[in-house]
Amino acid sequence: MQNLWNDSQAKKYKTDLELRVYSSQLLGQNPSLVLHGGGNTSVKVMEKNILGVEEEILYVKGSGWDLISIEAPGFAPVRLKHLCDLAELEQLSDPQMVNELKTNMTNAAAPTPSVEAILHATLPFKYVDHSHADAVVTITNTKEGKQRIKEIYGDKAIIIDYIMPGFDLARLCAKQFAEQVTDKTEALILLNHGIFTFGATAKESYQRHIQYVSMAEDYLKQQNAWDLEQGEIKETDDATESILKLRNNVSATAGFPVILKTSNNKKCIAFSQRDDLEKIAQQGPATPDHVIRTKQLPMLGTDVKQYTANYKKYFNKNSAGSDKVMLDAAPRMLLDNELGFIAIGKTAKDADIVEDIYQHTTEIILRAEALGGYKALADNDIFDMEYWVLEQAKLKKGGNAPEFTGEIALVTGGASGIGKACVEALLAKGAAVVAVDINPNVTDMLSQANYLGIVCDVSSEAEIINSIKQTIKRFGGLDMLILNAGLFPLSSKIAEISTQDWRKVMQVNLDANLIYMREAHSALKQAPNGGRVVMLGSKNVLAPGPGAVAYSASKAALTQMARIAALEWGADNIRINTLHPDAIFDTAIWTEEVLNARAKHYGMSVEDYKCKNILKTELKSSDVADLAAAMCGKLFAKTTGAQLPVDGGNDRVI
Ligand SMILES: [Zn+2]
Incomplete structure (x- = not known):
């Protein structure tokens, strides 16, 4: 196991607590030592309280912090003497222990101290490092585990039989440590749990940790139990x-x-x-x-x-x-x-x-x-x-889960404009979101566990099918489909439009959406809370103007498809609704060129054109996205086959 301690790096950390932060992060960087909360560290320091009296304080990892990214505020300062006195008690219930830990902190804003705080307190060393190291646990989780540990560490480690973490473990460790400690003792091995090392300095404690875990790794190597054969991987069918x-x-x-x-x-x-x-x-x-x-x-x-x-x-x-x-x-x-x-x-x-x-x-x-x-x-x-209860409490942090927690949405044209705003609105409501776009930036538009960006040309049936498969592989299903991708070419009249231009618009604005609907039907039908589809139609469906015939016709056909789908899929508990936005000017299709052409077409200035609605308001992509997300939610749970304008009010639509 690699020792990551670096003296010149460590020099940047001046105080005892800062060095505690440094070596805690080093432990946290190795996932075979510390994985998602499985480890904690501490340091004991002298501090003057508000009355000017010196007190010994245990800074111990607070809950909610991971060692890999812990900073000084992640350590909870607790009065050491009180913790040591607690360890002398015959018994202490979990709620009592948590109460004692919290009420003996010297900073009310600090996080709740680790449930292993009392154990840290009883070990008479300045620095204490604890992890659930894979190699140590591997050896203790065998039939002769205890014997093997004795063989490896001899009289340098005290072995503690398994007992659940919390007060009883702290008390047992304190007792056994006092009985068995010698000047050779450098570690505690907790069977089926992990390892504690300690030292007078951050470096000593950390390096012992690496040394002791390395001894376990070396033992596994000597016993031919280290190298893992991967084995052949069988080809499987589409799952x-x-x-x-x-x-x-x-x-x-x-x-x-x-x-x-x-x-x-x-x-x-x-x-x-x-x-x-x-x-x-x-x-x-x-x-x-x-x-x-x-x-x-x-x-x-x-x-x-x-x-x-x-x-x-x-x-x-x-x-x-x-x-x-x-x-x-x-x-x-x-x-x-x-x-x-x-x-x-x-x-x-x-x-x-x-x-x-x-x-x-x-x-x-x-x-x-x-x-x-x-x-x-x-x-x-x-x-x-x-x-x-103390473990379950870790899972319950953060209050009520957002509305779409555990659900999966796919947004076409998700890299910009209304699509990107829909991605953000759905993420904000707790969904895992897949953004599909022809723009390659979609893959790293966001970097978080509940986001997947897929480059996809929706004029390719194979790419559409692949995007749905990838969604299901990554997240397990598809509950909400936001069909937003669309082309809005320059205005051309019927007498002038080429067959090629017409077909291109139909392919992206209409055909692609039919394919998405058809291919996603099975997933939507099996959505735990029912499937939802939101179509991005257009004001042009309800109030067309001359020109843009391909666009208007494609959106009208899409609207009709949504109505049919609402009829066909009601029995499958899938709701399909359509939004009809008027021009949303912070979107990719409204290039300077298009904006000027449309304004000219209506004989208006660009500014007047942007607010040409009854409410005299400019529409933003987030206005449409918030409504699209709401249509997937409880508010619209009993609405399907509906069409809703988002246009600031239009006298022809009204
Ligand atoms: Zn532990």
């Missing part, structure tokens, strides 16, 4: 339909729409195609804290009913005699010979986290198998963690 059905079933079980992410990672795909998954992938997570992300077990195959029944059994068995309420029984991880390696989450980000965690889990399992057999904790230990 699109199966994924749609699966998402529908999982969402129904969960009680909310979910995102399904099919992994592209070859190692993950190879793992999902192994024939011994029943044995190696049905034991439990590598460390118990993963359970809140992945559940205890991945689902093998696609039988959601069976998975749910098994989960209920697990809940009933482990909750007997308690008043616990069952969480949703839906799987978060799926391994299937044909479909591959699929991570499931409430949001795209959640699914990404599951994918990361389970990818590491597969490596831990395979190496532990090579070492003699993977052995996870018993299901009651996993259950205790899954239903631990």
Whole structure:
């Protein structure tokens, strides 16, 4: 394992806390040490309080911060003596512990201290580094794990049997540390959990961490349990339909729409195609804290009913005699010979986290198998963690979920103008959004888990079909379709328009939308909350003018298609509505050239032309986008086949 400590970098960090920030970020940079919250660090410093009295303060990682990006405000300052006194108590309930941690901070604005704060406090070293290092966990999760750890670390590490994090673990560690510590002690190994190292300086503690994890890695190498064979990847058939059905079933079980992410990672795909998954992938997570992300077990195959029944059994068995309420029984991880390696989450980000965690889990399992057999904790230990209020609290942060959480929208022409505004409006409402555009900038227009940009020429049927497949592979379905892409060529009269120009407009403004509708129908039909389509029509449909015949005719035909679709698809619980915007001048089709030509056509100045409506207002693409997003939402839940003008009021339309 690479030691990332750099003396010249470290010099930029002056105070004890700044150095704590530096080496915490170094730990966080290595995902085989720290993955989505699985680790924490601390430093003990002397500080004068407001009365001028010196106090020893423990700065410990606050919840809600990841080590990779932690800064000084991410550490919660807690009075050390109080924490050490707490460790002497016989017992302390979780709510009491959280209360004591929060009420003994010296900064009311700091985040809630880590649940492992008391453990950090009891270790008598200035710096303490803790991670759930893959290599250490791999070794402890085998039948002779404890023996192997003894072999590797000898008298340099104190070994703690598994016990759930929180007060009891802190108390046990404090006791065993006091009993077993020698001047050789440099680490604590927590079986099925992780490793603590410590030191007088940030560098010493960090370097010991790397050294001790490297010893575990070296051991795995010596035992021929390090290099993983990827194995052959089997070719599989198009999985699109199966994924749609699966998402529908999982969402129904969960009680909310979910995102399904099919992994592209070859190692993950190879793992999902192994024939011994029943044995190696049905034991439990590598460390118990993963359970809140992945559940205890991945689902093998696609039988959601069976998975749910098994989960209920697990809940009933482990909750007997308690008043616990069952969480949703839906799987978060799926391994299937044909479909591959699929991570499931409430949001795209959640699914990404599951994918990361389970990818590491597969490596831990395979190496532990090579070492003699993977052995996870018993299901009651996993259950205790899954239903631990302090873990569940981590998932509940952030208040109410936005309206379209777990849903997927595709916007054509999404790189600019109304399309881009629709992408933003739908993201703001919590949807995962796919923007499709001929402009290559669409791919990196945004960089976030719930966005996918696809370069696509909608005049190509194959590219349209591919864009839908990619959407389903990345997010698992398609719930909302915003058909916005369109051409608005220079005005030409019927007597003058070329057949070629006419066909080009029809191809993009009409044919492409028919293909999108047809190809997306199955996905929309299986949308957990019902499918929605919003067509971008035009004021010209209701109030045409001379010229622009191809454009007007294409939008009129599109409007008619929406009406037919509303009739045909009502039984499938798919709503189709049409917006008729008048000219929206912050869009790509309104080039200087077009604007001047249209203004001239009406005998107006460009400024007057922009506000030529009853309300004398200029329309913005966000006005249309907000309405398009609203039409996908609850407000319009009982509306289909409707046409709504967004035109500032037009006397011919009224
Ligand atoms: Zn831990």
